[in-house]
Amino acid sequence: MSDSAAVSPSATRAMKIVAVLAAISTLAAVVWSSSLPLWLGLRVYSEQVLLIVLSCSMAITLMTRPRRRGSSRPPDRFDHGVALVALIWGAVMVIRFPVLSQNVFYHPTEALILSSVGIVLLLETVRRSMGWALIVILGLVVLYALFSSNLSGPMQSRSIRWDRLLTFMVLDSASLAGAALYIAVAVVVPFLILAQLLLQTGGSAFFSDLSLALAGRKRGGAGKIAILGSALFGSVSGSAVSNVASTGAITIPLMKDGGYRPRTAAAIEASASTGGQLMPPIMGASAFLLAENLQVAYGEVVLAALIPSILFYVALYIFADLEAGRRGIASVEPSRIPAMAGVMAKGWFVVVPFAVLLGGLFVLNMRPETAALYAVLSLFVLSLFKTYEGGRIKASALVEAIVKAGRSAVEVVLICAIAGIIIGLFSRSGLSFGMGFFLVKLGEGSLILLLLVTAAVCILMGMGLPTVGVYLLLSTLAAPPLIELGLNPMSAHLFVLYFGMLSMLTPPVAIAAFVAANMAGAPPMRTGLEAVRIAWPAFVVPFLFVASPALLFDGAWWQVVLALGTALVGVYFVTAGVVGFLWGTVGPFARLALITCGAAALWPPGAPMAFGVMAVGLAGCALLVVLLRPGVRPGQAAG
Structure with missing residues (x-):
């Protein structure tokens, strides 16, 4: 069967409709971002623009994603009909939003119907595009909001009636159409x-x-x-x-x-592709959300992310060079x-x-x-x-x-829409206070334990969610307790963002590594483990800038230079130990020495006994250079 015959006329029409909806989404965003309604003197609510884009995104998902994830059966007329419902819902919401946002209590039936339809459509489109992870999290938060008065201790709160909860989730500006x-x-x-x-x-x-x-x-x-x-x-x-x-x-x-x-x-x-989410000047969507959460200029986020990104890519470059020398x-x-x-x-x-x-x-x-x-x-x-x-x-x-x-x-x-609802419910239901209380108590006993728990939760959540979803949720739950315990706000939020990103490389669900493995014809799980070995600095750097904010340009110039210089030395020698190659191939004891001395040089300036540990580490690195240099062999000069 030819390619032209394989595509039915109805499928061709659907593809054209999807293209039109995608263009409408883009142009609506551009119109709002350019402040065109303001220049034209039009009174337009930001929520109206957001609802246009959301309804188009839901319709696109319904028309392009099968009902059963992984199925080869394309969407059919039923799916196209539901997509039409999504568009009609969006149109009604855009028209009625000014009235409902100000006088929702005078239109309870209308608000409840629109909210119910909107939630069902959003849950279905999120399920088709990302699976059940976010939906399960939302379900747990909703259950808490409905029955929190039945709990005891710090987790007890005032329950929200189901109809008010439903209208809050869709119509409140702090929820669905919120900042996210x-x-x-x-x-x-x-x-x-x-x-x-x-x-x-x-x-x-x-x-x-x-x-x-x-x-x-x-x-x-x-x-x-x-x-x-x-x-x-x-x-x-x-x-x-x-x-x-x-x-x-x-x-x-x-x-x-x-x-x-x-x-x-x-x-x-x-590894290199994953690091792009934190590489200035543009970075990933999470960086803009971080700037919004901290109420700082985006430029400050770019500047703070610069040194950690440099360390990450320098380590990858060193690995590629030393691995090439070894092989x-x-x-x-x-x-x-x-x-x-x-x-x-x-x-x-x-x-x-x-x-x-x-x-x-x-x-x-x-x-x-x-x-x-x-x-x-x-x-x-x-x-x-x-x-x-x-x-x-x-x-x-x-x-x-x-x-x-x-x-x-x-x-x-879609991620930001459902994550916005979850974040809104965290605040409205009192769950953020209860969870924050437990995390602060944990951190009072050991801040490093709280950091390790936060890192593990970020990676685990990232197995079912993209980085944006992980950051949105953990920045609401985990970052505030870290800040309350004395961490720099930028450090706390970047810590969460880093480990949310690393879920892309960490087995058992390392999406970026698995895609690359498929392209290379390599075993997926072994590729994921290899990616963790190669990208090891990304698992260490967040702990470094938590202990030494100078790595985020938060400090005097000499502190920044010292933190960056010692970190680069440490990264080089630890990577040499991981690869097993410096001037030539080295044995197990030399590898251990390289990793130990490099780790000591990495010891952040803000940590206990920092200068003593760093001095010992740097001296050890210098000694290893002398002891392990047998003479440079032809073709092995570093690049």
Whole structure:
């Protein structure tokens, strides 16, 4: 059967409808982010715009995701009918929201019907797209809110009547259409447009060629190219899985051809792609939510995340170099490496929107969504004259970028909608107080124990949730007790965000590692374990910046330099011990010595006996360099 015959007319119509709905979502977000209603003198509630995007996202999910997850049977007429109900619900909510938000008690029946329909639609679309994890969490919180008066002790609270609970979940501005959904629509969508427009103008190819030109001639060049390319592209996409799918198609075969084992190639790609969620300047959706939660400028979040991100990628780069030395992996064939001058001559325009974005954020103090829209505008204007592959951008490519941005936003919108309800119920029901009380009591006994518990919960929750969902929930539950116990607020929230991200690499459900393993033809579980070995600094760095806020640029310049310098030394030597290679292959006792001395050098300046431990560690590292250096063999000079 031919491809044309395989797609039925009804399926083609459905695809066109989905494209239109995705475009409407994107354009609605742009209209609101650009403050166009204000300029036109129109009185529009932010919740009305959010509900338009939410109803379109629910309809897209119903039309594209099968009723049974994993089923090959596509959505049918029943699903399309339910999608129509979602759109009608959204239209009614947009029209009636101004009345219901101010006079809900005068329209109890209408409010209850709309709330019931909205909750059922949201739960079904979340189930289809992400499974049961968030729904189970919501169910437990709802049960608490309904029966909390029957409990005793700190967990006792005043129960909420079921009808009031239902209307609160959907109609209250602190719930469904709250801050979380606002960030997803007004802030994240403009950045998704920028990412998609970069793809349409050849930005992904530019990043790949730039990485080849920078690292291709060095030892283990294929692995270093993967790390640099994934860092560059990941900082734009903000999604670990899409980053693996985009850059991994090029880098994983390149690494395998270069001599890396399939599981190592997949693990390097998964680790590098996952780190993009915390790599400035754009990072992932969670970074915007973090800025909103702390009520700080997005630029402050970017600055705080910079050193931890550098440590993470430096460690990956060191691993790729030392692993190449241990296995004798050479550089990439010269014929495959483009000239740097040629790459920049073809792709200089890709740098412009980043300059516009950073200038808007740090020089002009723009809101992130405004800076992103100016970056999109600058890239679009340049693309009318030039793309990386040559020629000009076509109108169809621009439309495709708008549609893909809308489709990329669907999952984030649904997560933020249901997470907003959960967060609203945490506060309304008193659950946040009860849980916070227990966590504070735990932390009074041992702060490190509370940090370990928080890290474990983040990773466990991340096995069923994307990073955004983990951060939204844990920032409400775990971050406030950490702050109450004396932690820097930025440290507490970044700690939660880091470990939520690491669930993408940590077995038994390491989504990014499993996707990369499938592309490399490697065993998924062994790839996940390899990713944990490679990305070990990401499990340590959060504890470092909790003990030493200087790693988040919170301190005097000499404290920042000292913390960064000792951390880099420690990361290098611990990684050398993990790989088993320094100037040459080293034995088990030398590996243990490298890890011990490196860990001592990593000891954060704010920890007990910091300077003594660091001095011993640095001296031990220097001694190991002398003792383990047999002479550099040909072809093993570090890249």
